[in-house]
Amino acid sequence: MRHLLFCVAAPLALAACGDRADEARGVDHGETLLSVSASGQAESRPDQAQFQAGIETFAANARAASEANQKKIAEIVATLRDLGVAEKDIQTRAVTVRRIEYGDRKGQYQAANVVEVTMRNPDRAGDAVTAVTEAGANIVSGPSLSMTDPEATANLAYADAYKAARKRAEAYAKAAGMEVSRVLYIRDAGGTQGQTYLRGAEAMADSMMVQTQSAAPPPPPVAMPRPEERSPSMMVGTTRSDVYIQVDFALRET
Numbered sequence: 001m002r003h004l005l006f007c008v009a010a011p012l013a014l015a016a017c018g019d020r021a022d023e024a025r026g027v028d029h030g031e032t033l034l035s036v037s038a039s040g041q042a043e044s045r046p047d048q049a050q051f052q053a054g055i056e057t058f059a060a061n062a063r064a065a066s067e068a069n070q071k072k073i074a075e076i077v078a079t080l081r082d083l084g085v086a087e088k089d090i091q092t093r094a095v096t097v098r099r100i101e102y103g104d105r106k107g108q109y110q111a112a113n114v115v116e117v118t119m120r121n122p123d124r125a126g127d128a129v130t131a132v133t134e135a136g137a138n139i140v141s142g143p144s145l146s147m148t149d150p151e152a153t154a155n156l157a158y159a160d161a162y163k164a165a166r167k168r169a170e171a172y173a174k175a176a177g178m179e180v181s182r183v184l185y186i187r188d189a190g191g192t193q194g195q196t197y198l199r200g201a202e203a204m205a206d207s208m209m210v211q212t213q214s215a216a217p218p219p220p221p222v223a224m225p226r227p228e229e230r231s232p233s234m235m236v237g238t239t240r241s242d243v244y245i246q247v248d249f250a251l252r253e254t
Contacts, residue, residue: 026184031250032176033184036168038245039191040161043238044153049122051142052093053080053132054114062097062109069111072136079135080117083128089118114139126234145236150193157241158188165247173251184248191243198243 027033055072059065080090094114100106119125125143173179190200
């Protein structure tokens with residue numbers, strides 16, 4: 001009876017009252033739980049660029065505005081094809097025809113056609129923007145740089161984060177006269193890739209958000225080799241992935 005009362009009065013010592021594992025966190029009798037948060041980084045050079053180009057035309061009626069617009073957008077698309085842009089990499093994003101109800105052009109009709117262009121060689125995006133502008137495009141935006149396989153770079157960053165977590169856990173264990181027994185839990189806490197947010201798994205505790213926000217700054221960018229062909233108006237640079245993880249380790253005495 002005294003033994004039973006002791007276990008009830010001291011719930012934190014339940015692991016010492018038997019050999020059963022702590023079902024909530026998976027820690028066995030004789031093990032110590034260590035929770036570690038770590039960050040990882042990886043860089044990759046973008047391998048594609050996207051920009052939008054289009055034409056805006058005006059006429060006394062909708063048909064005339066639309067016909068003039070179709071002629072000019074065809075010239076813009078032909079220019080892109082002359083640059084080697086594949087048909088699959090030219091996609092219509094917006095087609096509009098409307099009557100203008102204000103300003104100097106009141107009563108006229110406005111037609112607009114905008115296409116999104118994907119350049120598989122981002123170094124040539126600047127040349128493409130210049131070419132479509134010379135072909136008559138008066139609507140141009142971008143480019144935005146990205147990678148065709150962003151997950152590959154993100155995975156490198158997560159591997160880097162796990163290595164950092166393991167190294168930190170081993171440092172803790174050594175200082176405590178223990179060793180890492182096994183991994184109990186790994187949580188993807190998300191991160192960023194350039195301007196893109198990488199969503200992580202649901203947190204076990206709200207405090208994880210504070211931990212990731214206060215993480216140490218990433219290392220400086222790694223210099224990348226200069227490509228042989230580069231548009232003077234385009235600086236492709238690199239895109240960095242910054243990710244965060246939480247890992248629970250079980251420690252045991254050596």
